[in-house]
Amino acid sequence: GAGVSQSPSNKVTEKGKDVELRCDPISGHTALYWYRQSLGQGLEFLIYFQGNSAPDKSGLPSDRFSAERTGGSVSTLTIQRTQQEDSAVYLCASSLRLDQGANYGYTFGSGTRLTVV
Amino acid sequence: SQKIEQNSEALNIQEGKTATLTCNYTNYSPAYLQWYRQDPGRGPVFLLLIRENEKEKRKERLKVTFDTTLKQSLFHITASQPADSATYLCAPNSGGYQKVTFGTGTKLQVIP
Numbered sequence: 001g002a003g004v005s006q007s008p009s010n011k012v013t014e015k016g017k018d019v020e021l022r023c024d025p026i027s028g029h030t031a032l033y034w035y036r037q038s039l040g041q042g043l044e045f046l047i048y049f050q051g052n053s054a055p056d057k058s059g060l061p062s063d064r065f066s067a068e069r070t071g072g073s074v075s076t077l078t079i080q081r082t083q084q085e086d087s088a089v090y091l092c093a094s095s096l097r098l099d100q101g102a103n104y105g106y107t108f109g110s111g112t113r114l115t116v117v
Numbered sequence: 118s119q120k121i122e123q124n125s126e127a128l129n130i131q132e133g134k135t136a137t138l139t140c141n142y143t144n145y146s147p148a149y150l151q152w153y154r155q156d157p158g159r160g161p162v163f164l165l166l167i168r169e170n171e172k173e174k175r176k177e178r179l180k181v182t183f184d185t186t187l188k189q190s191l192f193h194i195t196a197s198q199p200a201d202s203a204t205y206l207c208a209p210n211s212g213g214y215q216k217v218t219f220g221t222g223t224k225l226q227v228i229p
Contacts (some may be wrong), residue, residue, distance in 0.1 A: 004160070035219075042121075042221035043161070043206070091160050105151055106217065108160030 002026075004109035006092050012115045014080055021077040021112045023092030031095045032075050033106065034067060038088040046090075049075065082116045089113050121146045121220035123207060129226045131195055136193040138223045140207030147209035150190045155204045155222065165192075165216055172218075197227045 005024040013019050015018075025032050034046040045059040049069045061110070069075040079086055095105040122141040130136050140150070148169050153161035167174045167183045167190065174181050180193040190209075194201050204222040 033217075040221075043217065043219040093160070105164070105166060106161075107152075107162030110158070110160050 002092055004107050005094055006090075006109035006112050008112060009034075009110065010113045010115075012117060013082060014117055016081055017043070018078065018080045019082055019114065021054055021079075021090050021114070023075045023094075024073070025073065025092070025094030026107055029094035030072065032069060033093045033095075034075070034077050035091045035093065036088045037091060037111070046077070063105060076115075079114075082114075084116045087114055087116045094104065118140040119143070121207065121209060121218060124223045125219040125221065127226055129228060132197060132199060132227055132229050133170040134197055134200070136194040136197045136227070137226055138205050138207075138225065139189040139210070140192065140220055142188050142209045144172075145209070146185065147211055148185060149210045150181075151208040151210060151217065152179075152181055152190075152192050153208065153219075158185075161206055161219075162217060169180075189208065199227045199229050201225060202227050 004026060009082045011019055030051045033048040035043040036046055037043050047055055047057050047060055047067045049055045064080045067077045089111040091108050091111045093108040095106050120143045124139055126154045149166055153162055155161040165174055165176055165179060165181050167181045169185050178195045182191045190204045190207055202225055204224045206222040207220045208217045210217045
């Protein structure tokens with residue numbers, strides 16, 4: 001597609017429920033990243049995928065968070081047993097490759113605003 | 118630990134003036150530094166990248182400097198316009214395959 005697409009744009013969920021957030025990167029981009037942005041805070045790295053390599057999960061805050069990328073394209077971030085502190089905007093970005101992103105910038109989606117009540 | 122500092126207070130300037138935003142970093146030596154613009158409810162948009170061996174880079178009304186001795190980057194917008202109002206994020210990066218770390222951003226308000 002023309003840009004990085006994320007869905008849903010807004011999600012309100014009850015505490016304890018599971019949620020799935022979807023990211024559709026730019027076609028042909030092999031590197032995909034998830035970030036989290038809390039109100040008034042900077043972007044917090046969560047996970048990245050590069051092609052068929054093992055993902056870098058070092059930023060996932062707890063084992064309630066997981067992500068997968070199917071067929072090297074669409075990615076899903078899953079949060080199990082959501083807590084109020086999970087409320088944030090979840091941003092997805094992609095780049096041609098990891099080094100291309102580092103050298104030429106990342107393309108971000110508009111994010112999913114998650115509210116846990 | 119690595120730390121990125123941007124002015125947390127909003128910067129208000131008059132239309133037509135030059136806006137200067139500061140990004141300071143500590144405890145690492147990035148090979149590259151990226152600047153992004155973020156509007157409310159949107160994801161960041163890449164603006165410029167400067168490498169450690171480049172002292173200055175320009176793009177239209179934008180100018181970025183990178184001082185590896187001071188561990189600082191300055192981001193300038195000349196002839197500022199109300200449409201430049203947004204939050205600007207810096208992202209120093211070690212290069213290669215490192216994931217990018219972002220500062221918290223500085224909110225710029227250009228007053229007509």
